[in-house]
Amino acid sequence: MLARIVVDSAARPTNEQVDAFEEYLTYLWWNGQIHRDYVLSRFPVAAYVDVPRADSLKPRFFSAQARTGRHRVKDLFGSPPLWELLEPPTSRRARTWRSSSSLYLFTHALDVTSPVCAGDFDGVVPPYSLPIAENKRRDLQMWAESYRNHDRVWLSSGELELPAYRELADPASQLSTAGRSLCRSIEKATRKPTYYYLLRYYAHRQAEATRPCPGCGGRWHVTRPSPRAPSFAQFEFRCHRCRLVSHCGVSTEGERRAGIGNPRRRR
Numbered sequence: 001m002l003a004r005i006v007v008d009s010a011a012r013p014t015n016e017q018v019d020a021f022e023e024y025l026t027y028l029w030w031n032g033q034i035h036r037d038y039v040l041s042r043f044p045v046a047a048y049v050d051v052p053r054a055d056s057l058k059p060r061f062f063s064a065q066a067r068t069g070r071h072r073v074k075d076l077f078g079s080p081p082l083w084e085l086l087e088p089p090t091s092r093r094a095r096t097w098r099s100s101s102s103l104y105l106f107t108h109a110l111d112v113t114s115p116v117c118a119g120d121f122d123g124v125v126p127p128y129s130l131p132i133a134e135n136k137r138r139d140l141q142m143w144a145e146s147y148r149n150h151d152r153v154w155l156s157s158g159e160l161e162l163p164a165y166r167e168l169a170d171p172a173s174q175l176s177t178a179g180r181s182l183c184r185s186i187e188k189a190t191r192k193p194t195y196y197y198l199l200r201y202y203a204h205r206q207a208e209a210t211r212p213c214p215g216c217g218g219r220w221h222v223t224r225p226s227p228r229a230p231s232f233a234q235f236e237f238r239c240h241r242c243r244l245v246s247h248c249g250v251s252t253e254g255e256r257r258a259g260i261g262n263p264r265r266r267r
């Protein structure tokens, strides 16, 4: 949903004023109140931003940092930043994380929304609405950016294709370890089982559907995933113990790579 954040200014703003405005936007992004990319106008100072919900920019959702950023803009300009929606809000009330029995972390190269998804319905959960510390919300946004960067590198099939895929598909990679730690923080705060999505592309020619959970080595194939149910119910693999979900791979061409994302052999 498109919105505009603007500061009233009679004179052309200084670099310090514009920097403070952009810093304020960064704090809003870290908190999940706006999406990362925006279009900036320097005079008048304004930003065209995407917001997750019609009321996302209301002060009650502000982090301490966003409040500080807003004060700094107000001090430097002499008036506070104001915002307006540029699109009519939908009449449907957005569902919250409370109405879902589980959550999962999922994003991809083209995604710009929150990486926290509801298990019971197709919808994302804005970080600011989660009862987690504000530095964890920032970590979530940074993790999502890192994940998308890896996904882009993998999709572009260059020199780093395989290392990027390994980060996305191996539950013990640095990227997955950070993501799974965030899942644990969300689960602790919400008391909702929070799963981590593991990418799977390369597949075994045989027994792909019976591959063991890469975390515990146990059975994790879901007998009957529901194609018409919300996305979470469509995952063909789910391990409650390890809090992992995944799909069957689709490419058997590079079968050697199908071992990525399998349980590691004990030495």
Ligand SMILES: [Zn+2]
Residues within 6 Å of the ligand: 213, 214, 215, 216, 217, 218, 220, 239, 240, 241, 242, 243
């Ligand atoms: Zn497991």
